[in-house]
Amino acid sequence: MSSTRTILDPTSERNVAERERLARPASLEGLTVGLLDISKPRGDVFLDQLETRLVGVGANVKRYRKPTFTKPAPVDLRHEISVECQVVIEALAD
């Protein structure tokens, strides 16, 4: 056999596109904030509390829901959020 010491890259070899985040807004007043319910039990209780506080500081809140917590949000839903909201609160808990 050949003694070559060259191997093939087992990874996807992809180049990850990095995009800069928008600057954080100084205030949420008048901005539309998206809250995405991932469909875990009692997630709605938590989001209700969050909505109350956001409305209290003058934000408009739009609520969204994934069909199941086990799968990524459908592309149409992601698009909907992106055109309807200026701010999304992203967090993860289990």
Next chain:
Amino acid sequence: MHSPIAAPTLPDGIVVIVKEECATCHAVERVLRELDDQAPLTVYTQDDPRFPETPTPIHDADLSISWHHRIETVPTVLRVVDGVEVERTVGWHRDEWTRVTGVDGLGADLPAIRPGCGSLSVDPDLVDELNVRFGASTLTSRRIDVADAEDEIEMMFTRGWTDGLPVVPPTEERVMRMLTGTTRAPSDIVATVPPDLVDVTVEKVAVAAVMAGCLPEYLPWVLTAVEAACTNEFNMHGLLATTMPVGPVLVCSGPGTRAIGMNSGGNALGQGNRANSTIGRALQLVVRNVGGGRPGEVDRATHGSPGKIGFCFAENDVESPYGTLAVEHGIEPDVDAITLFAGEGTRCVVDQLSREPDSLARSLAAGLQAMHHPKLVLGFDAILVMGPEHARVFADAGWGREQILAGISEHLNRPGSELVRGADGMAEGLPEAFGEAPSLPKFRPGGLMLTHAGNGTGLFSEIIAGWANGDVGSKPVTRAVTY
């Protein structure tokens, strides 16, 4: 990418390729001298440059003539006109040699026919290297040179490409040999692999199969498993992201499982069989290295399970008294197939005393009821891997698959009041609303699946518990193996 080396042109006239280590080539040595007197003849020798003594041969030392002109047998006789082969015969066959060379009466003292020997250019020890050296490599993966002082096994650990066990270095020779296991082109897209949603090619799957330790004949099974895992129904993304200890469990069936030497008997769910141990592992390496699914990143399992290295076994479909899981899922009998199931490790159900089917069904049900939590029902599927001694209890009583599943399920119904949160002093359970239900089954329809594996000693069966089922989580996916 490597460029192909141009095929060397053959001289016009008669060309014969021989090797010294071939009795038929020795037998025709005199015929070559007869030919040399009557036709323009060129002899190439593959191994010993002094053979034959006359006519003087050209040494095909690097086998480039043999490889490029697809010599599979020696001797091979070609007639070449304007650099192009127009006739060919192999071995010694007097009439054929006359037809190709146009010379009568050759080898009068030889028998009419004598088969040839294998060409060195197709020697299993050399062919992969020759394919890489001369072939137009169609492989597109990035080449990574390993430094002289570097250990390639350690280098692959360092780069994060392993599952914690050593992997076989995927050299081009090994990957090309792996690709002989399929008729598919290396550039074919097999699936889009989560979580990074990357299109994976047959080539990258072959790289993972090499690393996992597969043989080429396992590759169609690995490709089919990758396809099945990357469906929306199976939801590989969710299997990674979940905190539960699940991974893809591969249940294989069909004559192909025996052809590649899979184990469906003793220790079928354990170690020691190459196909069982490497096919599931190859799938997991694809998910890790191509899809980017790694523990601590998208893989958020609280505990994980040993099966996440790779969990693959064969059903004993020949001796199963109740057919296969694949047939239950709509595949024709005797068709090679894989069922992918989102499952955790195994749990043994011991019942060494039941000789009546209903008694055994009750025991199996008791074990199944406890799966994940006795009070959590309908949310998880399971595979029951029944051992031959348990299966015989049902078979002797004339129970088939449907009756076994119905008989077990009959003992898996509990009133909602026993399952709700707080019942039995346990906070865990179903929401209050289920409290009124007179009876709730442990499994949704089709959620309890049956397979047959293990050896003939031991009144045991194994439960492989599942994960969130149906549209919420994962559905079992069964696919016929594509070759």
